Each structure stands twice: as C-alpha cells, then as structure tokens.
Amino acid sequence: MSRSSDQITTAQAAVIIINYMLGAGILTLPRTAVTASNSPDVWISVLLSSLLILLAGFVIVKLCRRFPGQTWFQFVPQITGKAIAFLISLITIGYLLTISAFELRVMAEVTGMFLLEGTPMWAIVMTFMWVGLYLTTGGIGSIARLFEIILPITLVIFIITFSLSSGLFEINNLRPVLGSGVIPVLLGMRSTTLAFAGFEIMLIIMAFMSSPQKGMKAVTWGTIVPTFVYLVALVMTIGGLSLGGVKVATWPSLDLIRSFEIQGLIFERFESLLLVIWIMQIFSTFTITHYAASLGWSQLFDKNIRPFLFMMLPVIFLIAVIPKNISELFMLGQIVGNVSVYLFGTLPFFLLIISKIRRKGETSN
Amino acid sequence: MNQSARILGMVFICSMLLTTTGCWSNDEIEELNLYVGLGMDVAQESKFEKQVNEQGGHYPKKKNMTVTVQITPPSSGQKKNQNSSSPQGGKSYLNERLTGDSVVQILRQFALRRERPLIGHHLKVIVLSTELAKKYNLEQLLDYIMRDNDIRPSCLILISHGSAVEALNSSEPGEIPALYLTGLFDNRQLSNKILPAMSLAKLDGMMQSGSSFLLQNVITAEGEHKFSGAGIFKGTSKKWIGSLSQTDLEGLSWITGKVRTGALKTYKPRTGDTITYEPKVTKSKITPIVRGDQISFHVEVASRGALIEDWSSPQHTATESYQDELEGYFEDTVREQIRQVLYKMQETYHVDVAGFGEQLRIKHPRLWKKVEKNWDEAFSKANVTYDVKINITNYGSSMR
Known part of the structure; x- marks a missing residue:
C-alpha cells in the first residue's frame, strides 16, 4: 500500500540516488570506458562526467521545486499538456522497466557464471524478483530504510576488496597522463557518463522528501559517492590489469579481485564478497526502478500502486530474457544509458524553460 | 484467525525451512x-x-x-x-x-x-x-x-x-x-x-x-x-x-630495478679472492633520449647494500679507500652483467623485455605511437648507455 504519508529525509534521498547509480556498471565500467577511449586517462572522464551529471541534477531539482509534492508523472501534464505528457510518461516507464530488466539479467548472468553454475536462471531470477516485490510493496519509506543499510556495507566491503588488490597495482599502467591529448578523455566520457544513469530518480523521489529545499544537497552527495567508487574501480583495475588486460576482460573489476589470493587473512579470495555487495547494489537498482515504474502507472491512471507492482513483475522478466546473448545484453545497457542521457539530461532543461515561460508551478522565490 | 489455522500456518512456514537446507547443485x-x-x-x-x-x-x-x-x-x-x-x-x-x-x-x-x-x-x-x-x-x-x-x-x-x-x-x-x-x-x-x-x-x-x-x-x-x-x-x-640465463636475469634485474636482494659475487683482480655484495635497496631509472629520429636510452642504477663476504687475506679493515676499491669491482661486475643481457636482447634475439619501451611510451607517447608496431626492431638499433653506482653501507656483523 503506498502511504501518502511516506516521507524520506535528505540523507535517504541521497542514498537512493547512490544505490540507483551503482549497479551493473561497477563490474563493466573499466572495460567500456577503456574501449571507448583507448587510454588510461578515463579517470579524468569520470570526474568530468560527474560534473555534467551535477549540472543535469541541478536542472532537475530546479524543475521539481516548482511543483512541490508532485512527481514527474504528475507535473509534466501541467507543463506540456496531457497528450505529450502521456507520451513522456510512457517513455519514462518503459525506460525504468528496461533498466530494471537489464540489471536483473546482468545479475543472473554473473551469478550463473561465477556463483551458482548449476542453478537455472529462472530460480535465481524468481527469488530475486519476489524479494524485490516484498520490499516495494512497503513503499518508498521501506525502500529508503533498506538502502540505508545496504550502502555502508557496500562501501566498506568495496574499499576493503579493492585496497587488497594494491599488491597488483602498477602506476606505470596509468601513465602517461594525457599522453594523447584530451580527445581520449572526451571519448571516454561517452561511456563514463552512462555509468551515472540514475540521477533522474530525483524527478520522482523529490516529491517524497520532507525538506525538498535540500534537493541539491541530496543530488550532490548522490553524485560524489558514485564518482569516488568509479574512480577507485577504474584506477585500481587499470593499474592492476593494465590497459590491454582490461580491454579483453568481460568483467574487469571482478577479474581484478580474482587475480590475487591473500594468505593469512580469514579469506584467501574476495570475489564472492565483491559479488555479494554488487548483487545488493543490483537489487537496489532493480527495486527502485520497479517501484518508480509502477508508481508511474498508478499516477497516470490515478489508481492504487499495488496491482501495478504485481503486474510489472512479469513484464520486467520478459524484457530481461529478450537479449539473446551477452553482447546483446551489453548493447541493451548501452541503449538505456544513452536514453537516460538524452531523456533526462536535456528534457528537464526544456521543461524548465517552458514552465518558466508559461508560468506554471510555483516560482522558488 | 482461529487457533487451528494459525497452527497450520506455522507448520507450513516451518516446512518451508526444509527447502532452504541445501544448495541447488552442491558437490561434496x-x-x-x-x-x-x-x-x-x-x-x-x-x-x-x-x-x-x-x-x-x-x-x-x-x-x-x-x-x-x-x-x-x-x-x-x-x-x-x-x-x-x-x-x-x-x-x-x-x-x-x-x-x-x-x-x-x-x-x-x-x-x-x-x-x-x-x-x-x-x-x-x-x-x-x-x-x-x-x-x-x-x-x-x-x-x-x-x-x-x-x-x-x-x-x-x-x-x-x-x-x-x-x-x-x-x-x-x-x-x-x-x-x-x-x-x-x-x-x-x-x-x-x-x-x-x-x-x-x-x-x-x-x-x-x-x-x-x-x-x-x-x-x-x-x-x-x-x-x-x-x-x-x-x-x-x-x-x-x-x-x-640466470646471470642474464641478474643483469636484467639491475636494469629494471626490481632487485629485492641477491648475491653479487666477483673476484678481486690480483689475488682472485671472492668478494660478495648483498644489495639492500636498489633503484634504477631508464631515461629515453630522443634526438630527431634517434632514440637512445640511459640507465642509471644505484644500489646500497652490505659487503657480506670477503675472502681476502690478510683481512682488510673497513677503510674508506678499501671500500671505494671494492665498490669499483662490484660496479664493473654489474656493468658486465648489464652489457651481456643488453647484447642478448639487442643482438641475439632483437627483443625488448626490460621495459625500455614502457618508459618511451610514458615519456614520449606520440613517438611511441609511431614505433610501437615495430618496437623490438627499433630497440635493437637504439643506443643504450648505463651508469652504475654501488654503495657499501655496512659490513654485516663483522668489522674485521
């Protein structure tokens, strides 16, 4: 039951953004970034991308502030009129469902490959989806509280596993800095910007924030933490595996953690720890997109969210099984990332201008 | 909910536990x-x-x-x-x-x-x-x-x-x-x-x-x-x-600076007494020098360590001059080892396995793009100079 009294704090909003951004990308970002730029300078690309995202987040916050207490699905009709708004909402919902399905499928692929080789995909996916459903029926408040538990665990384990890999780290793999100029950095941004897909959730969760005037703060923290995580992942993976090694690894970050064994600690191998936090991150991305998509339907038709939550489950599953193989899957990821950039990087900006011209919503004095 | 339905529910839930006892496809x-x-x-x-x-x-x-x-x-x-x-x-x-x-x-x-x-x-x-x-x-x-x-x-x-x-x-x-x-x-x-x-x-x-x-x-x-x-x-x-050969590897380790320790043995020229040096800290620096199309390298090796074995008799005391003399012998030996491995790389096999290319890639990325494809050949023609500095800082626990 979606409780209208469901409110989240600023910190919770930031945590939701972080958990949404961190997803499948942690394992694949080094490869996609290096392939796009063909240089070790991609860590600069991440920094630049995060600035872009901050800018896009700023626009979104500005836009949402004009319509306090309303989500994207509720305020867009006031700006553009019903027909166009309906189309925009449908695209948004489709996008959210696709992300949800993408994360689900990547989770199933990696789990099937490295953790549960004999377990059929439906068994992995089914339990995952049902637990997700259980969470989303609790509403945004429950989701936020669970995310608050997940995030610190993620960060601690992430930092431990990656710092243990420092034995493999070779600074020469990251040199020379800007050896072939800035072009590779810009090329790398094509891939690193996609990794930040997720800031758009602010369009929906800002309506639930108890103090929406702090929206920008949530976006800022929501971008800084993933930036840090991506920086560490990129620098350590390229430093440890070298440019050539990263290019040919399907899951480079995971390969980095698999490339060393440490004797004397309780564990010798750390990839399962990394996979655990990674699956938790996928779970959070999966649930928040599932929830947001269902919320979209419920607000479009002004109905209770609960039946939509159930109805969306099979839809997500069906989308998840569409890609025939892993390269099609990665292609799907690329497409949703691109859509995210075009849809939520530019559209809110135009909507903001239109709403200013047409004097819709409140002016934030 | 009445009592029996409650109990039934409990039994059902407990029986669910049975399904969670094992892995799907476990192997002992x-x-x-x-x-x-x-x-x-x-x-x-x-x-x-x-x-x-x-x-x-x-x-x-x-x-x-x-x-x-x-x-x-x-x-x-x-x-x-x-x-x-x-x-x-x-x-x-x-x-x-x-x-x-x-x-x-x-x-x-x-x-x-x-x-x-x-x-x-x-x-x-x-x-x-x-x-x-x-x-x-x-x-x-x-x-x-x-x-x-x-x-x-x-x-x-x-x-x-x-x-x-x-x-x-x-x-x-x-x-x-x-x-x-x-x-x-x-x-x-x-x-x-x-x-x-x-x-x-x-x-x-x-x-x-x-x-x-x-x-x-x-x-x-x-x-x-x-x-x-x-x-x-x-x-x-x-x-x-x-x-x-293993001696080549020793020479190579001086070039790459990846010497953790080792035993550098040589003989005193006139007497033929065995003397051995144990490196403690070794640093090396490969500097690519580019003049027009000409690529050359300069290697600087600096090592600190101990005189760990000395067969000379009568035993020498640890004087400055004696130390300098020994350092000279050790430096000659290292130079000879480097010369040998460079010869093998450049003349015999025409390969670069000592990381010269990597330094060129870092220092001169644009030039590297041009020579990358044919680097082994280009390296074989490159002139390599080297400078070895050995510094004996202690004599182990015996000061004879």
Whole structure:
C-alpha cells in the first residue's frame, strides 16, 4: 500500500540516488570506458562526467521545486499538456522497466557464471524478483530504510576488496597522463557518463522528501559517492590489469579481485564478497526502478500502486530474457544509458524553460 | 484467525525451512578432483592411450599436445587404472595425461576416465614446455584457460626446459610439485635471479599490449627442480624464441630495478679472492633520449647494500679507500652483467623485455605511437648507455 504519508529525509534521498547509480556498471565500467577511449586517462572522464551529471541534477531539482509534492508523472501534464505528457510518461516507464530488466539479467548472468553454475536462471531470477516485490510493496519509506543499510556495507566491503588488490597495482599502467591529448578523455566520457544513469530518480523521489529545499544537497552527495567508487574501480583495475588486460576482460573489476589470493587473512579470495555487495547494489537498482515504474502507472491512471507492482513483475522478466546473448545484453545497457542521457539530461532543461515561460508551478522565490 | 489455522500456518512456514537446507547443485568436496597444476607438452601418447586406441577407443583429433593435470589428493582405490608416468609410492598427487588438440576437450575427456569431476578453482600453476611454446602461439594455448570461469587469473605460468610433466613430478614423498613451484616464486626476496611471478591476469595484459615478455624457466634433473633463467616470448608471434640465463636475469634485474636482494659475487683482480655484495635497496631509472629520429636510452642504477663476504687475506679493515676499491669491482661486475643481457636482447634475439619501451611510451607517447608496431626492431638499433653506482653501507656483523 503506498502511504501518502511516506516521507524520506535528505540523507535517504541521497542514498537512493547512490544505490540507483551503482549497479551493473561497477563490474563493466573499466572495460567500456577503456574501449571507448583507448587510454588510461578515463579517470579524468569520470570526474568530468560527474560534473555534467551535477549540472543535469541541478536542472532537475530546479524543475521539481516548482511543483512541490508532485512527481514527474504528475507535473509534466501541467507543463506540456496531457497528450505529450502521456507520451513522456510512457517513455519514462518503459525506460525504468528496461533498466530494471537489464540489471536483473546482468545479475543472473554473473551469478550463473561465477556463483551458482548449476542453478537455472529462472530460480535465481524468481527469488530475486519476489524479494524485490516484498520490499516495494512497503513503499518508498521501506525502500529508503533498506538502502540505508545496504550502502555502508557496500562501501566498506568495496574499499576493503579493492585496497587488497594494491599488491597488483602498477602506476606505470596509468601513465602517461594525457599522453594523447584530451580527445581520449572526451571519448571516454561517452561511456563514463552512462555509468551515472540514475540521477533522474530525483524527478520522482523529490516529491517524497520532507525538506525538498535540500534537493541539491541530496543530488550532490548522490553524485560524489558514485564518482569516488568509479574512480577507485577504474584506477585500481587499470593499474592492476593494465590497459590491454582490461580491454579483453568481460568483467574487469571482478577479474581484478580474482587475480590475487591473500594468505593469512580469514579469506584467501574476495570475489564472492565483491559479488555479494554488487548483487545488493543490483537489487537496489532493480527495486527502485520497479517501484518508480509502477508508481508511474498508478499516477497516470490515478489508481492504487499495488496491482501495478504485481503486474510489472512479469513484464520486467520478459524484457530481461529478450537479449539473446551477452553482447546483446551489453548493447541493451548501452541503449538505456544513452536514453537516460538524452531523456533526462536535456528534457528537464526544456521543461524548465517552458514552465518558466508559461508560468506554471510555483516560482522558488 | 482461529487457533487451528494459525497452527497450520506455522507448520507450513516451518516446512518451508526444509527447502532452504541445501544448495541447488552442491558437490561434496571429497567427491571432486581438484587439479592444482596443469602441464602442456608436445604430443606424446602414453601407453594407456596407445592401447586404448588399438582397441578402437579413439576420437577424431590431431595429436598436437599432451596435457597433464596434477590432481591432489589422489583419490584412493584407483590403483588399477594407474597410468601416470611415475609409480605411486607415497605420493600426495597424481599426474594424469591425455593427448589431443583442444585443451577443454582433453580436460573433458577425463570425465570418461575418472569418476570424480575435475574442477579448476584451485589451479595454481601452469607449466608449458619450451618445445610446445616454440610451436604454438601462447595466446592460442591459453585461450581456454583465460575464458574458463573456474580457473582464477591469479594462476601462475612457467615454462619448463624439459617436458612439463617432468616438472610436475617430484621424487620427494609428500611434496606436491605444483605448490612447490609456486612457492619458489616467494623466494624472490632471497634472489634476484627469479622473475616476478607472472599470473594469468598479468600475462593477458602483456599479450594484449603486444610487447615481448619473459616467463620463468624451470629445469628438472633427477626428479628435482630448479628455477633457472627465463624464456623469451616475442610480442608479435607470442612464441618462444630463446632464453636468458640466470646471470642474464641478474643483469636484467639491475636494469629494471626490481632487485629485492641477491648475491653479487666477483673476484678481486690480483689475488682472485671472492668478494660478495648483498644489495639492500636498489633503484634504477631508464631515461629515453630522443634526438630527431634517434632514440637512445640511459640507465642509471644505484644500489646500497652490505659487503657480506670477503675472502681476502690478510683481512682488510673497513677503510674508506678499501671500500671505494671494492665498490669499483662490484660496479664493473654489474656493468658486465648489464652489457651481456643488453647484447642478448639487442643482438641475439632483437627483443625488448626490460621495459625500455614502457618508459618511451610514458615519456614520449606520440613517438611511441609511431614505433610501437615495430618496437623490438627499433630497440635493437637504439643506443643504450648505463651508469652504475654501488654503495657499501655496512659490513654485516663483522668489522674485521
């Protein structure tokens, strides 16, 4: 039951953004970034991308502030009129469902490959989806509280596993800095910007924030933490595996953690720890997109969210099984990332201008 | 909700617990064959295989290579179909060999011979014989290993001077050769004649970058092993083209600065007394110098350490002048070692395995783009100068 009294704090909003951004990308970002730029300078690309995202987040916050207490699905009709708004909402919902399905499928692929080789995909996916459903029926408040538990665990384990890999780290793999100029950095941004897909959730969760005037703060923290995580992942993976090694690894970050064994600690191998936090991150991305998509339907038709939550489950599953193989899957990821950039990087900006011209919503004095 | 429905519900929930007791596809570890070592040789069919083939037990394949897997611990009750090349007296491992042309097919072929499935999660070392590495591209040989999801990229690679199966044998009871070989790499803190361990992860990056590289060589005699020298692999063909001796490796370690310690021995010119220097801290710096099209390098080696052995008699006291004299002898020796290994790299094999190219890539990235494709040849023509500075800072615990 979606409780209208469901409110989240600023910190919770930031945590939701972080958990949404961190997803499948942690394992694949080094490869996609290096392939796009063909240089070790991609860590600069991440920094630049995060600035872009901050800018896009700023626009979104500005836009949402004009319509306090309303989500994207509720305020867009006031700006553009019903027909166009309906189309925009449908695209948004489709996008959210696709992300949800993408994360689900990547989770199933990696789990099937490295953790549960004999377990059929439906068994992995089914339990995952049902637990997700259980969470989303609790509403945004429950989701936020669970995310608050997940995030610190993620960060601690992430930092431990990656710092243990420092034995493999070779600074020469990251040199020379800007050896072939800035072009590779810009090329790398094509891939690193996609990794930040997720800031758009602010369009929906800002309506639930108890103090929406702090929206920008949530976006800022929501971008800084993933930036840090991506920086560490990129620098350590390229430093440890070298440019050539990263290019040919399907899951480079995971390969980095698999490339060393440490004797004397309780564990010798750390990839399962990394996979655990990674699956938790996928779970959070999966649930928040599932929830947001269902919320979209419920607000479009002004109905209770609960039946939509159930109805969306099979839809997500069906989308998840569409890609025939892993390269099609990665292609799907690329497409949703691109859509995210075009849809939520530019559209809110135009909507903001239109709403200013047409004097819709409140002016934030 | 009434009482009985409640109890029924509880029973139902508790019975759900029963379904969560086990894994979906678990295998008991006692019922698995872990292989810790993998050897690859040129094809040499075992007696068992020949007899099987005579009885019609062959499948279509080219006889390209023989793969040896080292299984540990050897499962009991397999005395009958024993065909490993060594008798099994008190051994804690079992070497199994099969011939074929696809690594994975050979490994799967073991499923027809062993009741316990082979799993690769604990593969520690892969030994390639020089003979095989001469014939086949390393990238092809290791393709399956790199793709497989069980085998970890932390697994190490060696090449063997003789056959790989010999390197995976041991005359010492209770010893597991695969673990023994990986253990030898830890001795890098005792000798600079051992290369840094090459894991699959590192090797993959190396092969992708297209530069030539070295793999540690192991020699076997009388069932015992010794690390000695390294095999040179050409970056373009990824095949074995020659080898460096252990003295060459020592010289190489001065150039790369990867000397943890070691024992630099030389003789005093007139008397012929043995003197030995133990490096403690060694730094080296390769500086590429570019003038027009001409690429040259300057290597600066600086080492601090101890005079650890001195056979001179009568014993000299530790005076400044005596110390300078010895430092000079040691520097000459290092220079000679560097000269030798440079000669081998530039004149004999035409490869760069000392990281000169990497320094050029870092310092002159644009130039590197141009020469990258043909770097080994360009390096062979480059002029390399070197400067060695040895500094004896202590004399151990004896001041005689």
